[in-house]
Amino acid sequence: MNWYLAVLKNYAGFSGRARRKEYWMFNLFHFIFVYAAAFLDNILGIANEGGIGPIYGFYLLAMIIPALAVMVRRLHDVGKSGWMYLIILIPIVGFIWLMVLLLTDSDSGENQYGQNPKELNN
DSSP states (O other), X not given: OHHHHHHHHTTTOOSSOOOHHHHHHHHHHHHHHHHHHHHXXXXXXXXXXXXXXXXXXXXXXXXXXXXXXXXXXXXXXXXXXXXXXXXXXXXXXXXXXXHHHHHSOOOSSOBTTBSOHHHHHO
């Protein structure tokens, strides 16, 4: 949960680097909250036929910027520009390549985006 809160504290921080653990822990809690929001919409009877409602929509809207920011920082951690996210626009291959980048270990030492966050925390 601390990793999720750390991303929210750096809400629109697109500079710097985010290690794998920060990125994946944020996404774990993000998906838990997405399902919880959809569940609440259904329990309260405010969901549409697709099973989603306003709580789900507001949560996703609020999380667009922090999710994109942590993705950009994660790409910075492997030495790639944040614009590399747009590779996902290439069907199938783009998604696979983006997943490879997101699962790759950090660049050791300092790169053009800053100091390695693993070395800062140890």
